[in-house]
Amino acid sequence: MTSFYFAVNDLDEACEVDLAFEFNDLSAAVDYAREILSDMALDGIPAVPGARKVVTVLGPDKVPIATVSLRLSVEYPGREEGQH
Numbered sequence: 770m771t772s773f774y775f776a777v778n779d780l781d782e783a784c785e786v787d788l789a790f791e792f793n794d795l796s797a798a799v800d801y802a803r804e805i806l807s808d809m810a811l812d813g814i815p816a817v818p819g820a821r822k823v824v825t826v827l828g829p830d831k832v833p834i835a836t837v838s839l840r841l842s843v844e845y846p847g848r849e850e851g852q853h
Contacts, residue, residue, distance in 0.1 A: 775824055775825070
């Protein structure tokens, strides 16, 4: 088992990284980050194109090793960029 930390940036605020969670490997930690992000999405998706909600997975030394994010993208097929 390895200790992982999770830094959460939910548009308006960032969460302190104090609590360690034990997982078998990085893949399991990333799966947990995805669960955190899905819970964050229940509060709403980012409202501004390019804005994102982010969960960063940190290792036992609190160094970032993976990022899971939800980003809003608006596209207009058939239109030139900048035209709405």
